[in-house]
Amino acid sequence: MRRVLATGLVLTAVLAAACTDAQAYVGPGAGFAFLTSFAVLFLTIFVAIGTILIWPIRFLFLRAKRRGMKEAMVDRVVVIGFDGMDPALTRRFMDAGKLPNLAKLAEEGTFCPLKTTSPSISPAAWSSFLTGSHPAKHNVFDFLTPDRRTYFPVLSSADIGAVSRTFSLGKYAIPLGKPKIRLLRRGVPFWKHLGDRGIFSSIIRVPITFPPEKFRGVLVSGLCVPDLKGTQGTFTYYTTSTNGNKEHTGGVRIPVKFEGDTIHAEIEGPVNSMLREPVPMTIPFTVVVDRPGKRARVEIAGQTIELGEREYSPWISLEFSAGFGITVRGIARFYVTRMEPDFGLYVTPIHIDPEKPALPISHPFVYAVYLSKLIGPYATLGLAEDTWALNERVIDEGAFLQQAYSCHEEREKMLFNELEKVRKGLVVCVFDTTDRVQHMMFRYLVPGHPANEGQDTEVHKNAIEDLYVRMDEVVGRVREKMKERETLIVMSDHGFKAFRRGVNLNSWLVQNGYMVLKDGCTGAGEWLQDVDWSKTKAFALGLGGLYFNVKGREGQGIVQRGDELEALRTELLEKLQGLKDSDTGDTAIRNVYVATELYKGPYVDNAPDLVIGYADGYRVSWDCVTGIVNDVVFEDNRKAWSGDHCLDPEIVPGIFFSSLKINTNQPAIIDVAPTVLDLFGVAPPPYMDGRSLLNGSQEQSGVRGKGQHVSRVTGEQSS
Amino acid sequence: MFAFNNALARMFDLFYTPFRSFHPVWGLLAMSAVTGLILLFIWKYTTNQKQMKAVKDRIKMHFIEIRLYQDDMGIIWKTQARILKQNLRYIVLVLVPALVIIVPVVFILVDMDHRFGREALEPGESALVKVKFAGRGGLPEVTIRAPEGVVVETPRLRIPVEREVDWRIRAEREGDFDLAFVVDGDTYTKRLTVGNSTRRFSFIKGQATVEEAFFNPGEDPLPKGSLIESIEITYPEMRFRFESWVGHWLTLFCVFSLAVGFGLKPVFNVE
Numbered sequence: 001m002r003r004v005l006a007t008g009l010v011l012t013a014v015l016a017a018a019c020t021d022a023q024a025y026v027g028p029g030a031g032f033a034f035l036t037s038f039a040v041l042f043l044t045i046f047v048a049i050g051t052i053l054i055w056p057i058r059f060l061f062l063r064a065k066r067r068g069m070k071e072a073m074v075d076r077v078v079v080i081g082f083d084g085m086d087p088a089l090t091r092r093f094m095d096a097g098k099l100p101n102l103a104k105l106a107e108e109g110t111f112c113p114l115k116t117t118s119p120s121i122s123p124a125a126w127s128s129f130l131t132g133s134h135p136a137k138h139n140v141f142d143f144l145t146p147d148r149r150t151y152f153p154v155l156s157s158a159d160i161g162a163v164s165r166t167f168s169l170g171k172y173a174i175p176l177g178k179p180k181i182r183l184l185r186r187g188v189p190f191w192k193h194l195g196d197r198g199i200f201s202s203i204i205r206v207p208i209t210f211p212p213e214k215f216r217g218v219l220v221s222g223l224c225v226p227d228l229k230g231t232q233g234t235f236t237y238y239t240t241s242t243n244g245n246k247e248h249t250g251g252v253r254i255p256v257k258f259e260g261d262t263i264h265a266e267i268e269g270p271v272n273s274m275l276r277e278p279v280p281m282t283i284p285f286t287v288v289v290d291r292p293g294k295r296a297r298v299e300i301a302g303q304t305i306e307l308g309e310r311e312y313s314p315w316i317s318l319e320f321s322a323g324f325g326i327t328v329r330g331i332a333r334f335y336v337t338r339m340e341p342d343f344g345l346y347v348t349p350i351h352i353d354p355e356k357p358a359l360p361i362s363h364p365f366v367y368a369v370y371l372s373k374l375i376g377p378y379a380t381l382g383l384a385e386d387t388w389a390l391n392e393r394v395i396d397e398g399a400f401l402q403q404a405y406s407c408h409e410e411r412e413k414m415l416f417n418e419l420e421k422v423r424k425g426l427v428v429c430v431f432d433t434t435d436r437v438q439h440m441m442f443r444y445l446v447p448g449h450p451a452n453e454g455q456d457t458e459v460h461k462n463a464i465e466d467l468y469v470r471m472d473e474v475v476g477r478v479r480e481k482m483k484e485r486e487t488l489i490v491m492s493d494h495g496f497k498a499f500r501r502g503v504n505l506n507s508w509l510v511q512n513g514y515m516v517l518k519d520g521c522t523g524a525g526e527w528l529q530d531v532d533w534s535k536t537k538a539f540a541l542g543l544g545g546l547y548f549n550v551k552g553r554e555g556q557g558i559v560q561r562g563d564e565l566e567a568l569r570t571e572l573l574e575k576l577q578g579l580k581d582s583d584t585g586d587t588a589i590r591n592v593y594v595a596t597e598l599y600k601g602p603y604v605d606n607a608p609d610l611v612i613g614y615a616d617g618y619r620v621s622w623d624c625v626t627g628i629v630n631d632v633v634f635e636d637n638r639k640a641w642s643g644d645h646c647l648d649p650e651i652v653p654g655i656f657f658s659s660l661k662i663n664t665n666q667p668a669i670i671d672v673a674p675t676v677l678d679l680f681g682v683a684p685p686p687y688m689d690g691r692s693l694l695n696g697s698q699e700q701s702g703v704r705g706k707g708q709h710v711s712r713v714t715g716e717q718s719s
Numbered sequence: 720m721f722a723f724n725n726a727l728a729r730m731f732d733l734f735y736t737p738f739r740s741f742h743p744v745w746g747l748l749a750m751s752a753v754t755g756l757i758l759l760f761i762w763k764y765t766t767n768q769k770q771m772k773a774v775k776d777r778i779k780m781h782f783i784e785i786r787l788y789q790d791d792m793g794i795i796w797k798t799q800a801r802i803l804k805q806n807l808r809y810i811v812l813v814l815v816p817a818l819v820i821i822v823p824v825v826f827i828l829v830d831m832d833h834r835f836g837r838e839a840l841e842p843g844e845s846a847l848v849k850v851k852f853a854g855r856g857g858l859p860e861v862t863i864r865a866p867e868g869v870v871v872e873t874p875r876l877r878i879p880v881e882r883e884v885d886w887r888i889r890a891e892r893e894g895d896f897d898l899a900f901v902v903d904g905d906t907y908t909k910r911l912t913v914g915n916s917t918r919r920f921s922f923i924k925g926q927a928t929v930e931e932a933f934f935n936p937g938e939d940p941l942p943k944g945s946l947i948e949s950i951e952i953t954y955p956e957m958r959f960r961f962e963s964w965v966g967h968w969l970t971l972f973c974v975f976s977l978a979v980g981f982g983l984k985p986v987f988n989v990e
Contacts, residue, residue, distance in 0.1 A: 044802045047785060051795050062790055200790060218787055302988075366783050373780035421788050 062198055069199060069424070071681025076486040078419065079428040079676070080478060081129075081206070082471050083122060084435035084645060086495035087113040087655045093468045101476035105490065105657045113653035115668035116494040118598055119544035119611050120649040122223060122435065123157055125493035125669055126207035131187030132673030132688035136601025138187040140208060141608060142542035149555040151528055153541055153627070155232075157185050157208045157224040160359070162273070172323060173276045181211045181359065186603060188685075190673035191215055191426055197682055200425035202418035205411060207430065207493075210382065212363035219363045220371060220414065222430055223382040228320075228330035228358060229270045229280075233349040233383045237394045238265050238287075241342035249626070250388025256343075263287040263343065267300070269320035269350060270328060270358075281320035281328070289343060296336050296345070307336050312402060315377035318350060329353035331377045335399060346394055348403070351380045371414060378410040385436035390640045397460045397640070400440055405470075408433040412474060419481045426676065431474070437467045438496045442643020446498045450636035475657075482659070487679055492654035493669060499644035501581060502621025502637050503588050503614065505540035506629045512575065514538045514568075515629070523629025530629060534558060537568055538609075541627070543620055543646040545608025546572070553605075569594065572610060581618070581634045588634065590615040590648040613648025620646065662693035724936035728919065731830045739918075744959055744971070747835050751972045754827055755979030758820055762980075763989045765816040771990040774812060777805045825933075828972075833919045833937055835968035837954035839912040840890040845872060846953050848909070850900055852882045853926070853948040861947075864899040868892045869911060882948075902946050909950040910938055923951040 090111075094103045105111070117125045117135055119142060127140040135141050144153040159182045163175035185208050191201035195216030203209065207223030227233050235251035240258060256263045266282040285300035298305040298313070305313045313334040320328045330350035337344035352358050354372040361380050362368035371378065385404040389395045395403075408431060415429040441463040443449040475490055482488055509515035510523065514537045517523050521530035528539060533549060533556035540546045548568060551557040559565050572592075579589040591613035599607055614620070621635055645652045656667050662675075670690030677684045678692035734753075738746035781802045788794040840846055850861055858877055861884050865871050873887040888898070893914030900907045912920040925931040926948060927940035941947055958965050983989075 043782070044799050044806070047782075047795075048799050051785075051789075051792070055792060058790070364787070367787060370780055370783040370787060373776040373783070421784075421791070421794060423791065423793075 064198075069197070069680065072199075072679065073681065074485050074487050074679045075424045075483075076422065077426050077489065077676050077679055078478060078482065078486065079426070079489045079491065079672070080415075080475065081126075081428065081430035082434040082490065082492045082655070083126075083207075083430060083432045084438050084494060084496050085468070085471065085492035085655050086438070087653055088495065089464065089468065090655050093465060098465060098469050099472040101472045101479060102490065102657060105475065105479070105488065105659060109657070109659040110662050111655070111657050112665050112667065113495075114491055114656035114672075115666060116649050116652060116654050117669060118593055118613075118649045120494040120645050120647065120652045121543055122493055123208050125654070126223070126430070127157075127185050127187070128670050129491075129493065129672055130189040130191075130206060130208070131185075132190055132670050132677075132684065132690040133187055134599055134601060134670065134689050136599030136604040136607060137687065137689065138185050139603040139606055140185050141606065141611075142545055144542045145606065146539075146541050146547060148553055151531070151533065151539070151541075151555065153527060155184075155224065158183055158210055160226065160230060168276065171276055172274050174274060174324070183211050183213065187687075189213065189215070190677055190684075191217060191219075191428070193677060193682055193685065194426055194680055197680070199680055199682075200422060202422050202425070202427045204414050204418060204427075204429040205432070206428055207382070211360050214363060217363075217425070218367045218418075220368055221361045221380075221382075223432065225352070225361055225380055225382040226359070227381045228328065228350040228352055229268075231349070233381050233386060233388065235349050235386050235389045235394065236267065236347040237337075237389075238263070238345040238347070239342055241344065248388070248392040248394065249622075250386075251392060251394065253394075258289075258343070261289050261291070263289070263345075267318065267332070267347060267350075269318065269330060272320075272322050274322045274324070274326065281322060283318055283320060287343075287345060289339060291339050294339055296339070296343075298334055298345075305334060307334060309336050309339050310399065311336065312399075312406070315351075317353060317377070328358050329356045330358070331380075333403075335395065335403075337395060337399070344394075346389060346399075348386055348389075349381055351384070354378055354380050371417075374417060375410060375413045378414075379407045383432075383436075385432065387436055387440055387641060390440050393640070397441065397456065397463070401437065401460070401463065404433050404436050408470075415474075416477070416481070419478065426680075431471065434467060434471060434492070438464060438643045440640050440642070441467075442496060442498055443640070446500070446642070449498060449500055449642055450638050451640060451642040453638065455640075486659075488657075488659045489672065489676075490655070490657035491669070491672060494645040494649070494654050495652040496643050496645050497616050497647055497652060499619045499637050499642055500617040501584070501586075501588065501619075502624070502635050503579075503618055504621040504624040504628075504630065504633050504635070505546060505612065506624050506627070507631060508579075508633045509536075509538055509540065510629055511631075511633065514572070517629060525628070527627035528629070529627070538572060540612075540620065540624055542608070543625065544612050544614075546576075546610040546612060548609045569609065576610070576612065583634050586617070587615045588618045589613065591650070613650070614646065615648065616651055618647070619644045658693075660694070664693060667693050724932055727826060728830065728936060731834075732919070735834065735919075743835055743957065747831070747959070747968055747971055748975055750827070750831060751975035752979045754824070754972075755976035756983060758824065758976070759980050759983055759987060759989055761820055761823070762816060763987065765819050766990070767812060768990045770812055771809070774805055774809045775990060778802055778809070781805065828969075829934055829936065830919065831968065831972065833921065835957055837920075837922055838957045839914055839918070839920060840954060842890055842892050842913060844913075844955075845887055845889045846955075848886045848888055848898065849949075849951045849953070850884045851948045851951070852884075852946055854882075854946070858882060858884060859902050859946055861900055861902045864901065866896045866898070868894060868913070869896050869898065888952075898950075898952075900947065900950065905945070907941055907945065907947050907950065909952065911952060912954075920954075922954055923949055925949040 093099050117128045121142055123140045123143055124135045127138040131138045140156050142156055145156040147154050161180040163177050163179050165176040166173040167176055191203055192215040194201055201217035203219040205220060205222035209219055210221035210225045212219050212221050237251060237253045238256045240256055256265050264286050266284050269281040271278045272281045283301055285298060288297045294309045296307045303316060307313055315331040315333055318330045318332055322328060331353045332350045333348045335346045337346050352361055354368040357368050384407045390400040411431055418427050441460060443451040444461045445464055506515060516532045516535035517530050518532045523530045536549050537559050538546060538548050548559050548565060549557045550559050559568055576589050576592045578587055581588045589612055593611040593613060595604060595607040595609050623630060668690060671693050674684035674688050674690045674692040675694060678694045684692060735746045738749060781798045784798050785795055852858060858879055863871055863886055868891050870889045870891060871886055872889050876885045890913040896911045897908045898911055909924050910921060919937055921935060921938040923935055924938050925935055925940060927943045931940050959968060959971055
């Protein structure tokens with residue numbers, strides 16, 4: 001056979017060599033090859049020559065623009081964000097010798113708690129980080145904010161609108177234009193100021209950067225990027241089981257049946273907005289189960305995935321057809337939770353495919369594409385680690401950790417690529433793994449946590465310690481990449497505490513006469529739909545906010561501004577401050593903050609009127625978050641989501657490590673932006689509430705990597 | 720080989736039958752499209768699509784990289800070197816499939832060259848007939864016998880250096896005619912085609928070799944070892960016109976088959 005092939009190839013080569021001019025062309029196949037390879041060759045040479053020719057002009061232009069760099073004390077600043085990394089736990093593990101790299105960083109520079117925002121919630125805190133200002137200046141107070149007219153919760157960071165004009169063609173309504181995506185966060189990220197001075201920044205997965213803004217550098221958006229369905233993450237669970245929960249929060253349960261060894265099902269994608277009567281687009285798939293062999297074969301859209309029990313598939317490309325050749329692409333991972341006695345298949349939320357993003361998730365747009373070609377498909381959803389699936393016990397802790405660390409690895413690859421590429425400028429990367437894993441595994445640290453009842457307390461008892469160790473390893477590897485005249489900052493937006501008991505503030509408001517339900521309603525309807533607004537004075541929404549039903553501001557407001565409002569505020573403040581848990585006698589609410597006293601800024605009116613500072617162990621209850629009112633104010637939290645940070649900000653500060661020594665032991669998250677600007681010699685703009693940690697009364701000097709010192713005043717270096 | 724060629728020719732004839740009464744360009748475009756499509760599939764199944772995608776992705780990634788980090792000369796140089804390296808990998812990947820593809824393409828192209836390379840003579844049009852002799856030494860005596868409908872316009876022109884004897888002939892009416900050449904008592908023929916350019920016809924007739932069978936099919940070859948090496952009729956070259964563009968059939972074939980190939984690549988998910 002080989003001989004025949006070899007003879008064939010030789011004959012082919014001879015024939016090709018004997019061809020006359022007219023016969024030399026060998027057809028489209030080879031045409032593709034030669035056209036593309038020579039096009040690439042030509043383009044490379046063209047780019048090379050172009051680069052050489054243009055470089056002197058660019059050099060002069062950049063030199064003129066990078067005037068900030070002349071005054072910079074550093075060539076590069078690297079900020080690593082570990083969402084939710086807690087200072088107390090960090091200290092504990094550091095003292096136990098588990099975090100050698102962070103310990104070394106602390107020894108050479110700084111380690112102290114970092115004051116978070118009020119409320120201590122990631123969207124608010126990271127927005128404050130990137131704008132250097134309090135929430136009243138960036139307008140993000142929580143994940144959700146109430147629509148003042150309808151009381152319905154809306155996402156506080158971004159608004160994805162519909163296309164305003166369409167062209168009707170039969171059953172189709174063809175959009176004329178793109179949907180308008182608005183960033184609701186206000187304020188200017190500090191890397192924009194650096195960019196204005198010609199300083200390049202790489203920003204990876206910083207929360208509340210969707211939709212991405214333009215600046216000099218690259219950015220891939222983080223927390224609040226929706227999934228392909230437009231939600232903040234909706235998983236799907238296909239099961240042959242007829243028992244258990246019929247409905248899931250954060251996910252959809254789809255009952256399926258075996259036909260022999262085969263299951264036929266559909267994966268539901270986004271709604272087809274090209275139809276006059278929009279319906280979700282679907283992709284059919286089949287699963288062939290080999291029960292004795294404990295293998296399942298998933299066949300979807302021409303792809304075949306072989307899966308074992310409790311094994312994740314790689315990212316699978318899903319292409320939803322909207323008609324007229326228009327497709328929307330997403331990616332998802334499949335996971336067989338069990339083969340017997342019931343079959344269960346978990347599918348992650350459908351992430352926007354970064355190779356062909358349906359929405360802008362990066363700046364420039366091609367940066368997301370670039371990353372996908374660099375590291376392959378990667379998680380793009382803001383809340384990439386599917387906490388809901390574990391919370392609803394669709395997957396277990398092991399599967400969750402596997403998924404979370406898989407996302408983490410993708411993020412690491414992005415970070416280390418940027419560290420290689422950006423030799424002068426700013427690199428910021430936020431890892432969410434720390435937040436998600438602590439949310440879901442905190443119960444292992446707390447003996448007697450209600451969520452431990454009937455659950456494993458051994459297998460993953462070191463999950464949080466392992467998490468911190470793993471993050472320490474990242475810091476170690478980053479430190480290896482650091483050179484002289486470079487500064488490393490490792491920080492978090494808030495800390496963590498146990499979430500043992502939930503408080504349903506709305507139930508409390510009903511019991512105390514501040515909220516009234518409609519006649520005949522029990523309050524079981526989600527999103528406060530059973531509330532009689534014409535008789536309600538206050539309501540709780542989101543993770544830390546309490547709002548007054550103010551006349552002229554809320555759709556059906558009844559509380560008059562002035563004395564009535566003041567009296568209500570005082571009354572509620574007195575009653576809620578130090579509120580005791582009626583079951584345990586413990587203090588549930590440690591502090592209540594009045595928005596007008598807490599915030600100064602143009603968006604203070606959008607803030608919750610009162611910000612509730614829960615005590616250690618407490619948080620707003622699950623029912624309260626979803627707007628359900630019942631007769632239980634205090635209840636045990638038995639969900640896997642057993643740790644939280646939506647407490648009194650005073651007891652959940654973040655961490656601040658730096659290779660620099662700073663002028664205070666009480667830095668705040670709003671100080672990071674002015675500090676970085678200062679390091680680059682850029683004056684922080686006046687609107688920033690934070691202050692540079694390099695300024696201050698004491699003589700500023702700091703230790704930086706490799707034993708270098710820098711004088712703040714002169715910028716001179718000495719060994 | 721000749722039998723194979725004949726079978727192939729009949730197959731191609733069948734394909735071109737619907738286009739006989741139209742301008743040759745339609746047959747040319749149709750064959751280009753079909754070739755594009757067939758070769759696209761051959762390409763798909765003879766290349767390692769996964770590796771091809773990976774290499775192409777790396778190349779695209781590096782180009783984006785140059786755009787993203789354009790301020791850093793060091794990165795640009797490194798990236799360009801990486802592009803060239805990937806390009807080399809790409810060429811290696813396509814080498815074997817390209818060689819496989821050559822086989823069917825050469826048969827198609829040879830056939831097309833005999834259909835679209837030259838135009839048949841029009842009645843009243845003249846052409847040169849060139850008889851080339853094998854061997855060395857003096858030129859043998861040769862005479863031409865033209866059938867009715869073909870006029871030999873000039874006496875023979877002997878070019879000893881080239882071992883060639885030429886005549887100019889003129890066609891007077893449409894049809895296929897056999898020109899006869901008598902050398903040392905032996906008679907050799909060559910088919911002359913007049914009118915109807917959509918048919919395949921032979922321009923040159925050589926001695927019976929594999930190469931001759933392959934590149935000049937359509938007419939029985941001269942006996943091996945005969946005194947005449949080849950007989951050629953210089954038909955005018957066929958040119959295709961679009962507005963102000965005038966070009967060779969191969970150009971049209973290249974452009975159209977590639978366009979079809981590239982256009983259908985995403986449809987059939989081919990890298």
